Amino acid sequence: MTLRLYDTATGEVRDFVPLAAGKAGIYVCGLTVQSEPHVGHVRSAVNFDVLRRWLAATGSDVTFIRNITDIDDKILTKAADQGRPWYNLAYDMKRELDRAYADLNVLPPTYEPAATGHVPEMIELIELLISKGHAYAAEDGSGDVYFDVRSWPSYGELTHQGIDDMEAATDADPRGKRDPRDFALWKGWKSDSEPRTASWPAPWGRGRPGWHIECSAMAGKYLGEAFDIHGGGVDLRFPHHENEQAQSRAAGGAFASYWLHNAWITTSGEKMSKSLGNSLLVPEVLKRVRGIELRYYMVAAHYRSHVEFSFEALDDAASAFQRIERFVEQYPGVVGELPDAFVAAMDDDLGTPAAVAVIHTLVREGNAQPGAAAKLAGQVRAMLAVLGLDPADPAWAAGGSGKAETALAAAMELVMQQRAKARADKDWPTADAIRDALAAAGIDVEDTPDGARWSIQNGSV
Numbered sequence: 001m002t003l004r005l006y007d008t009a010t011g012e013v014r015d016f017v018p019l020a021a022g023k024a025g026i027y028v029c030g031l032t033v034q035s036e037p038h039v040g041h042v043r044s045a046v047n048f049d050v051l052r053r054w055l056a057a058t059g060s061d062v063t064f065i066r067n068i069t070d071i072d073d074k075i076l077t078k079a080a081d082q083g084r085p086w087y088n089l090a091y092d093m094k095r096e097l098d099r100a101y102a103d104l105n106v107l108p109p110t111y112e113p114a115a116t117g118h119v120p121e122m123i124e125l126i127e128l129l130i131s132k133g134h135a136y137a138a139e140d141g142s143g144d145v146y147f148d149v150r151s152w153p154s155y156g157e158l159t160h161q162g163i164d165d166m167e168a169a170t171d172a173d174p175r176g177k178r179d180p181r182d183f184a185l186w187k188g189w190k191s192d193s194e195p196r197t198a199s200w201p202a203p204w205g206r207g208r209p210g211w212h213i214e215c216s217a218m219a220g221k222y223l224g225e226a227f228d229i230h231g232g233g234v235d236l237r238f239p240h241h242e243n244e245q246a247q248s249r250a251a252g253g254a255f256a257s258y259w260l261h262n263a264w265i266t267t268s269g270e271k272m273s274k275s276l277g278n279s280l281l282v283p284e285v286l287k288r289v290r291g292i293e294l295r296y297y298m299v300a301a302h303y304r305s306h307v308e309f310s311f312e313a314l315d316d317a318a319s320a321f322q323r324i325e326r327f328v329e330q331y332p333g334v335v336g337e338l339p340d341a342f343v344a345a346m347d348d349d350l351g352t353p354a355a356v357a358v359i360h361t362l363v364r365e366g367n368a369q370p371g372a373a374a375k376l377a378g379q380v381r382a383m384l385a386v387l388g389l390d391p392a393d394p395a396w397a398a399g400g401s402g403k404a405e406t407a408l409a410a411a412m413e414l415v416m417q418q419r420a421k422a423r424a425d426k427d428w429p430t431a432d433a434i435r436d437a438l439a440a441a442g443i444d445v446e447d448t449p450d451g452a453r454w455s456i457q458n459g460s461v
């Protein structure tokens with residue numbers, strides 16, 4: 001069977017044929033680290049994590065790049081409002097985001113480039129575009145550089161729009177532009193209103209990169225001029241992805257072979273968004289359900305379908321997942337083969353709703369036929385692992401705050417019971433060996449009249 005994916009560039013589901021057999025290079029636009037992540041923000045990471053895991057499960061060697069936009073108008077404005085340096089806000093929000101990803105068992109990318117770490121690459125790309133006649137420094141002395149959309153006849157090809165029907169680009173002062181649709185590659189430093197730390201030297205004067213050029217430069221650096229899949233939220237198709245593709249192709253590369261876009265989490269039919277005031281932060285939602293349940297909620301929907309968020313639906317998803325969990329946990333350590341129906345569902349444009357239905361079918365069969373249950377549980381566990389939903393995956397213990405401690409406490413209870421038994425049997429060598437091994441791992445054991453107690457050396461749990 002062949003993986004087929006819906007390519008938003010062609011508007012069709014088509015066979016996935018990688019540039020190099022057995023390999024897949026994927027670039028996904030990461031977030032602008034300007035505020036705490038809400039549930040909508042992390043959907044893309046979960047959806048593309050499933051793609052990555054599926055490619056890996058079917059034998060591809062995947063290079064997965066997801067960037068961080070850590071310099072941007074919104075970051076500068078918010079940091080100024082909060083009276084702190086922009087890089088401090090960006091770093092804090094990046095840590096919040098990392099926590100949310102860990103809580104949802106999103107694998108760390110192969111590499112996670114930050115825009116501020118790649119300014120030289122962006123300048124080099126802009127210079128190339130200027131030398132090829134596709135970009136120009138604004139004539140109003142602002143220090144801005146724009147992409148010249150009229151110089152690139154294919155502009156609009158990704159989103160199937162003619163230039164004259166397109167909206168004007170809003171990312172720069174229209175006065176210095178040749179065409180209102182020309183978009184900023186470089187934004188000159190506004191010394192009266194922006195901190196100097198948010199600007200870098202460039203041939204056109206100090207400034208900072210525009211958003212679109214960041215992704216072109218970083219994708220090119222880590223995946224090369226041509227790579228397999230570019231992903232992101234559906235709202236990024238235009239202008240962001242159209243512009244990324246125009247720049248990179250105008251510079252001479254083929255850029256992405258396939259474009260995949262995930263749909264939104266909505267509330268009352270509208271995109272969940274901080275600016276609309278209808279957003280739910282990930283840590284808030286994780287007070288109600290576990291990370292694995294929130295991930296299940298997202299994975300059970302197709303990545304191209306909008307998901308209308310409701311606590312009722314979330315609770316239903318959590319209950320449905322618990323049925324699966326109760327079944328597999330009866331057969332720890334058993335891992336089986338992936339059923340054909342699951343493979344077919346995943347190969348059909350990552351058909352996770354059908355894939356999850358296969359899991360539920362096997363759980364029902366397993367509960368009804370005890371003789372076949374162990375084998376079925378192995379298959380269920382294999383499917384869960386592909387979706388990043390195996391309850392036994394240590395990532396779930398390590399992820400969220402407090403979970404590692406809970407897991408450690410449970411494991412220590414077992415160890416302490418074994419040691420207590422050894423002491424009751426007067427098996428002193430075993431009791432001492434356990435205590436010494438724990439000490440070497442940084443855990444002290446103290447025997448008191450009330451029984452043994454353990455503690456982390458120089459710390460507490």
Ligand SMILES: Nc1ncnc2c1ncn2[C@@H]1O[C@H](COP(=O)(O)OP(=O)(O)OP(=O)(O)O)[C@@H](O)[C@H]1O
Pocket residue numbers: 029030031032035038039040041043044232233234235236263264265266271272273274275276279
């Ligand atoms: N409700 C949502 N559902 C799915 N993806 C979302 C949602 N909100 C934002 N995203 C995705 O998160 C990424 C970053 O979005 P961005 O930083 O532009 O935030 P935003 O859309 O302005 O939201 P907010 O207004 O809450 O800050 C984009 O790729 C976007 O597709």
Ligand SMILES: [Zn+2]
Pocket residue numbers: 028029030215240244
């Ligand atoms: Zn991007």
